Amino acid sequence: MNIITTIQEMKETVAKLKKDGNTIGFVPTMGYLHEGHRKLMAEARQENDVVVASIFVNPLQFGPNEDYDRYPRDEDHDQKAIKEEKVDILFYPHVNEMYPKEQTIQMIVQRRVNVLCGKSREGHFDGVVTVLTKLFNIVHPDRIYFGMKDAQQVAVVDALLEDYNFSITLRPVDTVREADGLAKSSRNVNLSSQERKEAPNIYQALETGKKLVEQGEMDPEVVIEEVSRFIREHTHGKIDYVDCLSYPELEKVETINRQMILAVAVQFEHARLIDNIVFSSNGQPSTAIV
Amino acid sequence: MNIITTIQEMKETVAKLKKDGNTIGFVPTMGYLHEGHRKLMAEARQENDVVVASIFVNPLQFGPNEDYDRYPRDEDHDQKAIKEEKVDILFYPHVNEMYPKEQTIQMIVQRRVNVLCGKSREGHFDGVVTVLTKLFNIVHPDRIYFGMKDAQQVAVVDALLEDYNFSITLRPVDTVREADGLAKSSRNVNLSSQERKEAPNIYQALETGKKLVEQGEMDPEVVIEEVSRFIREHTHGKIDYVDCLSYPELEKVETINRQMILAVAVQFEHARLIDNIVFSSNGQPSTAIV
Known part of the structure; x- marks a missing residue:
């Protein structure tokens, strides 16, 4: 597995892969990977020539009362999981690489957000679509994989792709459950x-x-x-x-x-x-x- | 010259051109073309394998007091100019093609806008970056051409490319002037x-x-x-x-x-x-x- 930390190298790597005719499946994550993430990677592995996963804890999607600094991280565990799922490339940028300065242009999600979990997480999905737009422009995926456990996120990503005419197929992946039906978490x-x-x-x-x-x-x-x-x-x-x-x-x-x-x-x-x-x-x- | 009116056909055409290794220069316009636009196209012609121009009067960048419906249009004149500048493809979508429904996700330009002409055109550049993000995702240009006559627009496009990590080179083109120095308009x-x-x-x-x-x-x-x-x-x-x-x-x-x-x-x-x-x-x- 290739670990890439700079945007420049990621873009160059993708450009070369594309030039050679490869399709790219992309699984964006915030790390601390569990079985749900692994299922996304397994699906991506089946459907694409190359699988890219990203680990990036995105400060923009944390609210003032949500503790960005204390979000759990476990690099060794994550890299092991990613290898086991046969991911080709891990994009693992530092926060200063993704946000070298304050964004001049904000993205604001106007619908699909003021219900369910989004109701109590004002601005959360603004941060999600901002980082995803950046990641999509860096990774240029053909297909992206999101778990239906966070069905609201899938709905917002669907709007992002449609509103801004991305040439990307959204692949929602069913929630992974225990034998008794409990959603894994x-x-x-x-x-x-x-x-x-x-x-x-x-x-x-x-x-x-x-x-x-x-x-x-x-x-x-x-x-x-x-x-x-x-x-x-x-x-x-x-x-x-x-x-x-x-x-x-x-x-x-x-x-x-x-x-x-x-x-x-x-x-x-x-x-x-x-x-x-x-x-x-x-x-x-x-x-x-x- | 090939005139394309649907997003789907434009995307397919570009995908094929890219696959064959062509670079794409893109000149987005609102039509009613003058010498300034032609210079953008001429520059694009020099630097790229394929030149795409678009004509789209973008309702989102018109303020409540600016008359979108009365923006001047001259299809025959424009097509003649585009042909003369050896543009390969004119992307000429209907407004319903670009905005089939209200956008769910807005883009808001937070800086570089509340000065110069932007001061009296609230929301104008929000509309500009929205349509450009859509057009960039449809046309996938390597280089984009904007006139320095509207230097504020160039500054905002620069922020758009940087904030969202587009793999696009911005080529600002000098203002065209009369012999006595007056900027052409x-x-x-x-x-x-x-x-x-x-x-x-x-x-x-x-x-x-x-x-x-x-x-x-x-x-x-x-x-x-x-x-x-x-x-x-x-x-x-x-x-x-x-x-x-x-x-x-x-x-x-x-x-x-x-x-x-x-x-x-x-x-x-x-x-x-x-x-x-x-x-x-x-x-x-x-x-x-x-």
Whole structure:
């Protein structure tokens, strides 16, 4: 595996690869890699001649109350994982390389952000699209890989590609789950043993909501109410939100007559868990982004 | 010359040209082409295998008081000019092709804009960088050509390329002038014969200011005062602004010890004329963008 730390070298390397006719799959990360990231890399490995992963903890997407300096880092572990997934190139720039000075031109995400987790993370997605635009212009990928665990991020990236006419295919990758359905997350280790037993009910709650839609329910509020009830009855977690929105637009709709996301965030004592499912108007699972 | 109106065809055409190893020079315009545009195309023709020009009147860069619908258009004249300059491809999209729906993600220019002409055109450069980012992602140029007549636009494009790591070389092209020094402009026809006689003094005023710097003057305010005096004494025009700023940062500085722009706008009865010169700290003409 080749580790590249400068923008100049990354651009030159990509230009050469492109000239030789290679397709490039790109997995942007903030490091501290877990199974979800590895699945993204494995998908990229299957579909492209060359796989590039980046590790860059992007200060722009941290809010004033979110601790950029204390974001976990584990370089040795990450490089081992990346090698095992047969990634060809790790782009690993220093923050001064990516932001040598303050940006003159800001990107501001105007829609798809003021709901779900974005509601309490003002400016977060502005930072995400800024660094992604930079990375896309440096890496020139043919395909990019993002996990559906953060379905809101996928929706925002979809808007970025569409608004600015990038020639890049967005490949959303299904959430990786434990055998009992619990979405894998580095936060799961912070659950008590009782909470860990309850946590799979979050996914069960989503499935219950989806079943209602399959059976003909068309009112998002009814679905939200049922999912909320299920979580309250089967866990001691505190519901942060349960919402049912159009996807990827993430807008409230009166009637379930298009692709939707059903998404939840539940706060346990030491872990806030999120999960979601995307389905078409008849309740069938659907590809998130066409 | 090949005229392309869809983004899809433009992207496919460029991909093929790139694959064959061609370099692409790009001249984005809003049409109604004059000699300044033709010089951009001629420069692009000299330096690239393939020259692409675009004509697109971008609604996003018009303010509420600026009449987008009445922006002049002359398709036949433009196509003739483009052919004569041996442009290979004209990208000529409809507004619905470029903006099929409202943008979700806005670009906001935070610096370099609240001075000179930008001061009275709030949001103008936001629209400029938005459409340019789209066009760059569609045309994938190696080099882009902009006239130094609009030096502020060149400064903003410079920031766009740098902030977002585009692999594009910005080629600023010198202002085209009449034999007597007057900067060529489609607005010059609106000058009365008396005003037309006076108008070359705008450039003379700039040259006078630059001479002061050559002679050792380091205070921008002294230069501004001298240029203003010269314009007042030699024309009946009303000064809109005379300013002397760092370039391309467009910031006020105490001392002329770096590359500077000296820029003016003068309102005559039926024509507002702008002009500028860029020079290094010793008053020598300099390349605007390195």
